[in-house]
Amino acid sequence: MSLNLGHGLTLTTEPYWMHFHGAGNDGQDQNEYGYNGTQPTGNLNIPGNMDGQAAILAVDNFNQTVTGFNNTLSWKRGHNELQAGYWYEYYNHTEQAPFEPLGANGLAANFWGQSPILTDTGTPIMQFNIHLVEQTNALFLSDTYKMLNDRLVLNAGFKYVMLTYHSTNLIPGDDYNYGRSDAEPLPQVSVSYKLTKHDQIYFDAATAFREPSGILVYGNLWDANSPTVDEEHATNLKAEYSISEELGWRHTGLVNVSASVFNYNMSNRQSSTSQYFGGRLISTYINAGGQTSRGVQVALGLRPWHYFSPYVSFQYLHATLDNNLGNGTDYIPSAGKIAIYSPKFTVNTGLSYDNGHIFGNGYMSYVSSQYSTFMDNATLPAYAVGNITLGYRFRNVWLAKSPQVQLNVLNVTDNKYLSSGGGSFTAKTIKGVYGHTITGSQPLYTVGGGFGLVVSVSSGF
CATH class of the missing domain: 2.40.170.20 (TonB-dependent receptor, beta-barrel domain)
Incomplete structure (x- = not known):
C-alpha cells in the first residue's frame, strides 16, 4: 500500500506472510536397546531386526511460517530524495525427526513420520525435536542526490539490524533453552556518473552480514544408539561481516x-x-x-x-x-x-x-x-x-x-x-x-x- 501524504511525502507499507512445509530423511543401523537423548529406551522391538540390529529411517518433517512488514517514508524535494524506514520479521520454525522402522520393501512404514519407533514408555525416539523463533528489527535511512541533469548520482545509506534467536530443544538431555542476539551496523555509499548517453562509471562501498544458517546451528543431532550427541550445535559462530568496494564501467548499445x-x-x-x-x-x-x-x-x-x-x-x-x-x-x-x-x-x-x-x-x-x-x-x-x-x-x-x-x-x-x-x-x-x-x-x-x-x-x- 502506498499513500501520498503531500508535500513530496510518500508512505509505503508492505506486509507479507509465507508458509513452507517439507520432509527429508536419512538412515542408520539401530541397536535393539537404544537411547532417546540421554534416556534408555528399553527393548525397541524393531521389526526385521537381525542379530540385535535393524535398519531405520529418520523422517525429518519441518514447518516454517514467516510474517513481517516493511515500512518506508520517502521525501522528494528538488534533486534530493530522503528515505527512512522500519522492517520487522517473525520467523517460526518447528522440526521433528522421528525414527521409523523399514518395511520388507526397504521403505519407511510412513514417510510423514506417523509410525515412529517407541520406547518402553511409549515415547517416540527422535534424531532431533526443535522449535526455533527468530525476530528481526531493522531501522534504515538513505539519501540520494542527483546533479548535472541527473548524470551524477550520489547515494549514502545506513541500516541497523537487530536479531534475536531462541530455540527450544525437546529431546531428553538436550539444551532446553538456547539462544543468541546480534546487532549489526551497515553503512553504504555509491557514486555513478554518465560519461555519455551509453557509458557510465560507478563506485560503491558497502557492508553486509550473514547470520549462521541451518538447523544444526541451534539444535543438537542425536544418535539413538548412545546417550551422546552425534553432532553438537555450533557455539563459536558469529555473524559473517563483509566490507566491499567495487569500481566499474557499463556500456549500452549494440x-x-x-x-x-x-x-x-x-x-x-x-x-x-x-x-x-x-x-x-x-x-x-x-x-x-x-x-x-x-x-x-x-x-x-x-x-x-x-x-x-x-x-x-x-x-x-x-x-x-x-x-x-x-x-x-x-x-x-x-x-x-x-x-x-x-x-x-x-x-x-x-x-x-x-x-x-x-x-x-x-x-x-x-x-x-x-x-x-x-x-x-x-x-x-x-x-x-x-x-x-x-x-x-x-x-x-x-x-x-x-x-x-x-x-x-x-x-x-x-x-x-x-x-x-x-x-x-x-x-x-x-x-x-x-x-x-x-x-x-x-x-x-x-x-x-x-x-x-x-x-x-x-x-x-
Whole structure:
C-alpha cells in the first residue's frame, strides 16, 4: 500500500506472510536397546531386526511460517530524495525427526513420520525435536542526490539490524533453552556518473552480514544408539561481516559491456566441513576467520541481431584466508592459503535465439579447479558443462497468454564431474602451529548431474 501524504511525502507499507512445509530423511543401523537423548529406551522391538540390529529411517518433517512488514517514508524535494524506514520479521520454525522402522520393501512404514519407533514408555525416539523463533528489527535511512541533469548520482545509506534467536530443544538431555542476539551496523555509499548517453562509471562501498544458517546451528543431532550427541550445535559462530568496494564501467548499445574490479574483506567467514557420524553424512559449521577476495569481472552481450544474441562473461578471483584456523587443541597454519571452493577462473558463454515464437539457447560454463581443504592439499578438478534449451511460444489462446512448450537438455555431453563438496581442514596429516599432530581427512564431494531431458509446458493468464 502506498499513500501520498503531500508535500513530496510518500508512505509505503508492505506486509507479507509465507508458509513452507517439507520432509527429508536419512538412515542408520539401530541397536535393539537404544537411547532417546540421554534416556534408555528399553527393548525397541524393531521389526526385521537381525542379530540385535535393524535398519531405520529418520523422517525429518519441518514447518516454517514467516510474517513481517516493511515500512518506508520517502521525501522528494528538488534533486534530493530522503528515505527512512522500519522492517520487522517473525520467523517460526518447528522440526521433528522421528525414527521409523523399514518395511520388507526397504521403505519407511510412513514417510510423514506417523509410525515412529517407541520406547518402553511409549515415547517416540527422535534424531532431533526443535522449535526455533527468530525476530528481526531493522531501522534504515538513505539519501540520494542527483546533479548535472541527473548524470551524477550520489547515494549514502545506513541500516541497523537487530536479531534475536531462541530455540527450544525437546529431546531428553538436550539444551532446553538456547539462544543468541546480534546487532549489526551497515553503512553504504555509491557514486555513478554518465560519461555519455551509453557509458557510465560507478563506485560503491558497502557492508553486509550473514547470520549462521541451518538447523544444526541451534539444535543438537542425536544418535539413538548412545546417550551422546552425534553432532553438537555450533557455539563459536558469529555473524559473517563483509566490507566491499567495487569500481566499474557499463556500456549500452549494440554490444552491452559490463566490467568491474572488486575487493571484499570478510570476518567470521562461515564455512562447513562434512564427515560421517554413525553412517550419516553431517555438515559441521565452523568459523573460518577472515578472508580477503579480490578480482575482475567482465561481461559482453550483443543486442539481438537477426534474433540472435551471443553472450560471454569472465571472472578472475584471488581469495585468501587471513587466519590460522582452530582444530581441537591446536591451529592449522592456514593463514595466506587460497580459500576453499574459490575457483581462480570462471567463464560462461552462450547464444540465444528468439523470433517471438521459436526460441532457444546454448550455454556453456567452465569452472577452474578449486581447493577443497583449508590447507590447500586436496583439489576439486576443473569442469565444464553445457546445456541447451529449445521451445515454441504460441499465440494467445482464450485465457492462456503466450502458452509455450520447452525442452531443456542438461549436461549435453554427459560430462562426469564433481560439482561441489564439503571441505575439511587438511587431507594429509600435518603439524599444527603449536606442534601437535593433526590427522587429515579427505573432503567429500557432490557428483554433478548427468545427461537429462526436461519437458515443460507453461502459460501466463
